[in-house]
Amino acid sequence: MTDLDKLYRSTDAVGLAQLVQAGQVSPAELVEAGIRAVEAMNPALNAIVHKLYVDARNAAGSVAPGASPLAGVPFLLKELASSWKGAPLTNSSRFLQGQVAQEDSVISARLRAAGLLLLGKSNAPENGWSITTEPVLYGPTVNPWDPARTAGGSSGGTAVAVATGMIPIAEASDGAGSIRVPASCCGVVGLKPSRGRVTLAPFADYWAGGAYFLCNSRTVRDTAAYLDVIGGAMAGDPYAIAMPGQPYLDTIARPPSALTVGVVTASPDGNPVHPEIVALIEQVAAVLGAMGHTVIEHEMGHDAAAAWKTYTDMTCVETAAMFAFLETVVGHPVTPEEVEPVTWAIIERGRNTSAIDHAGRIEAVRQIGRGVAQDLDRFDITITPVLTQPPRPVGYYDMSLSDLDTYNALWSDSVFMSPFNMSGQPAISLPLGMAAGLPAGVQFVARMGDEARLLALSAALEQAMPWSDRRPPSAT
Template identity: 40%
Template sequence: MDEVLRLDAVGQAQAVREGRVSPRELVEAAIAKIRAHDVELNTVVHPRFERALAELDDLQDGTPFRGVPILVKDLGWAQAGEPYGAGSSTLDGVEVSDDAHAVTRLREAGFVILGRTNTPEFGTTITTEPAVHGPTRNPYDLAYSAGGSSGGSAAAVAAGMVAVATASDGGGSIRIPAGACGLVGLKPTRGRSSHGPAQGEGWSGMSTLGLVSRTVRDTAAVLDLITGYVHGDPYAAPALPGPLAREVRAEPGRLRIGFVREHPREDVPFEPEPAAAVTGAAALLERLGHEVEESWPAALGESDFATFFGAIVSANVAAELESIGRWRGKPVELSELEPRNQAMAEAGRRRTAVDHILALQWIDGYRRRMASWWSGHDVLLAPTLGIPPYPLGWFPPDDLSTSFGRTGPAVAFTSPFNATGQPAISLPLYRTAEGLPVGVQLVAAAGREDLLVRLAAQVERAHPFVHSALR
């Protein structure tokens, strides 16, 4: 069974169809793996093993992922009748009444949900160390962070508990843990996946739903399931030419690829390891026949971006707390929150509606300035993280000056593409001298996940990803 668990989700589904393993055997093996290793990793904060086993009797024949186990992030991804925590004690005991549309699609495809994964409080930082659940540890080195905010999902996939887990990304929260844990993590185009029925959008459109996986084909196949406009959504992404799973086998052609190793914003210091990861990836892409040059959007260096991005996020945090208070029937007091979110909520509450709209309008202009670079290029290559792998505790919860000061440079290569709504994928192409993964990021124009999947699959064939943290 261990050999089957090491397969990706597409491979596990094929093993079930061919009768090499039953759904029950596969699910029971995944549960045993979680029980064996999650004491040290702390990835699953709400197991639902008995319910998952009971649901096996209701699986429909012919579904593409019949019996394949999966974990879902405990932020978004609502499940009917299950607790919803978002990494916060403010939601203790709260259950939701309806599945998120994306969860419904996973169930309809035959996936069996084993539990909900750890996340920082409200997903507002890039390390998964919530006070309510404790830290998730990186399976490559237990002293290191698995990233955030989808750190629980990423650590579980990297350790081999499941082949794929759901995630979300408002400033890098798919790509950063994918990079930290040596995985594939694609942030889709804004509007590609529905936040319904509970929400129309996340973080004023900057947050999108996705997943972390070990292979490009898993990323493509599962995104095909969970994406697509649902009636009532506020907007939709540009239509794709066809299923992303088909793009895995398509050649990308000769692409015009620009790369950036050092962030053009003056507040982001040069870091040698992310730069080395980009240098190696650029050389690989050139060997694959692409036209590669050192070039990037001039707007990436605009110093005002971080101010406006932070203002929009803080306003959304304040609004989320108001919503939670109404949901649970009792206002959220700042004293219930971790210090980081206390500060963000206070900042959000000080801003007016006019302030918020003006910030959104600034981002509208930024989006157009960024997009102009893609008129002459197909893809941007950049670091995923602006800093090297970091240990647990690197973002001290009680020292906000240090914590926020370290976060800005870390997300400098990811958050701009949440603001622009473009698709971006992190690939595991580099290791530090200590063996810790470092991700590199490929960014395409809005709506071009198809191009990213083609290119990522070509890279994976030329440089197969190594997953040495599998347990």
């Protein structure tokens, strides 16, 4: 391994961009280092399913150093929904195999303008509907800490690539924990931003406001910089929050003043939480208390099981409608042989739901979200587990199941995730500890629109409980 390779794999995205701006390394050299890292590590992990090396090499020469805090840095897009002109766009589904994006999404256009260099696309489960990454089309992505364990999902390929140093930063998306769950499983940072913070254009909405796009990274400052690059609503977006007057990358330099912090360790569905995860939450709470914050124990009061059923039934109709659109792109109706059994069950349930029932569920989801936000409004920050259990074995979240309710019940491990997809609040997973020898994230939730305070506290905890030296065996 060359000195440049070591530098590339150990330096975060902001640090690499600073080296580019200082003239110490070129974007082309970073692209080649990224390619070497991918070729060395990806075969054993299956994190990246489309390699776009030629495009990255061609684009490297046109980067303007300093154009953004991430200019000249290689990155990945997730193989789900994100449209980069000329790149594959399959949603990890056999139904869409061979499809290629005809245009950039707005997020992609912003990333191009910021000087990031697309090295490839990361693995995801079919249509993102899993908290593991094991699509039939591309095969499973495995955890870099233990290949017998899940990397999480649906942004599992992203989290593995970042955790191992194949790439310093990569896109992730989240409809029910899909940024935060793989961040926890792999030991990286994962922020789900506030609803309306990042436009979904050319689409107006996903899942009645339940889906969000951002990234996984190894440092808080990288996540802040990425949000600075892609953040911002478009005129006419159904949910829109104005970007702050100061870049997030600047606001994280100042620790937040004394906060009131709610601490949740009990699962709202009554299922047990692994004792080492409870101990980690309690350890973090003690650190926050020592930092001068007021820490208060809290139990979430919503009916988690009923909320999950309402949310998933609502998303079935959204998915069926999406496939109706995709049929016009592919040119024929989707068949059971072209999708995984769970996906077919989702489509069928969506097709058989009345419009009146669907409208009622959207209203119910919004009421649930309002209740969650009001329950936690007394706190500046709330902390919870990300997952109630350490990463499960590969194959546990089985998309070959045809009984949708049986499959959805497996998601009880992520009971702390979907409430904040419904409420719209920003929530971040930080890699603050381990459980059963594997990474365990802690979730921090702020009020709607308060990413600045959330990121500032995260940066302070990164100093108090550093994780930079904690790397998976496969990264060495």
